[in-house]
Amino acid sequence: MSVTRFDTVILGAGAAGMMCAIQAGARGGRVLIIDHAKAPGEKIRISGGGRCNFTNIGASARNFLSNNPHFAKSALSRYTQHDFVALVERHGIAYHEKTLGQLFCDDSAKAIIAMLLNEMARAACELRVGTTLENLERIDHGFAVTLGGDGAGSIRCRQLVVATGGKSIPKMGASSLGYQIAERFGLTVTETRPALVPLTFGEDVLAGFREIAGVAADVRVSCGKTAFDEALLFTHRGLSGPAILQISSYWREKEPIRIAFLPGHDFFADLHTARRENGRRNIANTLGEILPKRLATYLADAHGWSGPIGDASDKKLAAIAATLHGWEVLPIGSEGYRTAEVTLGGVDTSGLNSRTMEARAVDGLYFIGEVVDVTGWLGGYNFQWAWSSGWAAGTAIAERNG
Numbered sequence: 001m002s003v004t005r006f007d008t009v010i011l012g013a014g015a016a017g018m019m020c021a022i023q024a025g026a027r028g029g030r031v032l033i034i035d036h037a038k039a040p041g042e043k044i045r046i047s048g049g050g051r052c053n054f055t056n057i058g059a060s061a062r063n064f065l066s067n068n069p070h071f072a073k074s075a076l077s078r079y080t081q082h083d084f085v086a087l088v089e090r091h092g093i094a095y096h097e098k099t100l101g102q103l104f105c106d107d108s109a110k111a112i113i114a115m116l117l118n119e120m121a122r123a124a125c126e127l128r129v130g131t132t133l134e135n136l137e138r139i140d141h142g143f144a145v146t147l148g149g150d151g152a153g154s155i156r157c158r159q160l161v162v163a164t165g166g167k168s169i170p171k172m173g174a175s176s177l178g179y180q181i182a183e184r185f186g187l188t189v190t191e192t193r194p195a196l197v198p199l200t201f202g203e204d205v206l207a208g209f210r211e212i213a214g215v216a217a218d219v220r221v222s223c224g225k226t227a228f229d230e231a232l233l234f235t236h237r238g239l240s241g242p243a244i245l246q247i248s249s250y251w252r253e254k255e256p257i258r259i260a261f262l263p264g265h266d267f268f269a270d271l272h273t274a275r276r277e278n279g280r281r282n283i284a285n286t287l288g289e290i291l292p293k294r295l296a297t298y299l300a301d302a303h304g305w306s307g308p309i310g311d312a313s314d315k316k317l318a319a320i321a322a323t324l325h326g327w328e329v330l331p332i333g334s335e336g337y338r339t340a341e342v343t344l345g346g347v348d349t350s351g352l353n354s355r356t357m358e359a360r361a362v363d364g365l366y367f368i369g370e371v372v373d374v375t376g377w378l379g380g381y382n383f384q385w386a387w388s389s390g391w392a393a394g395t396a397i398a399e400r401n402g
Contacts (some may be wrong), residue, residue, distance in 0.1 A: 079388045
């Protein structure tokens, strides 16, 4: 089999991989990017309900989890959300801001994929989809790569970039390949676990949740010292919604979470007024004027809040209010990688250069995007890490080749 030579081979044609390819090829470097899927950018395509929450206007290092919270600062500060928005605008892609700084395409996420493919074409990058990594060896001055599938071939390259993502959404082909490559070359991989994922509960709790499946409420969900103010959704399997997805990255087994309904709301004042104005009304119906009625009924039944509100003492009203401001529930697990939006943990940043994303001990080997131990909040942050880390590695490679 003949050998084809490239300056750079990138494993994974997702957000990080394509951004890296654009930069690595910007100065004439020969770049090959491969993906096992039949089309590039599959996670981009399905994200944000098909409209791609492509960044967040408030993105900074504080929005990310990592064993080294400072690692992401370099890439995020050198290629910012404003840089990516400028790219989107140059391509004439209409977008809008939703809550909490989240930016979405007005139309389809496919516009972002098309933009990246156009930029890759300008940089003369070669893309092979439906292509698998069969073998990888370290050789003098680079790597020997054997590919299978539609893009089969024997490749030699000076730089290899691992942009294979994490374990989340295995039905799309997610795997541990990136972690395996890291460990093979002597890098450490931190504990990995599903993140931005719904939480599940024991049958004793779940039986009640099923009765109110589909009910949503604005809440503050906290675990330890971390809290998020967003919406919560009751489901047949447990709890979901943005607030739960956010806190899932911080939750650990055997730890309770606390739910405060309508953050900042004065429930005691409302209940006190209702007692004075309509004391014959029962507590559940009174709460149903503040919270969704099905939720109010469930909470009243679960906590034994019965009888007319007029019979309730100040002490009882205060206890009810305290529960609504800090309802404690104990998840038993999560829905796992099947529905997790991202993977928490990954290639240990201690083995990577924060400016270039290159492995400190392996010349020419780079790790970018979700495979690295940098995990963002819900709301466009993980895409921004993909853009920033891909840009950092690609720019470093271009400078090296130039």
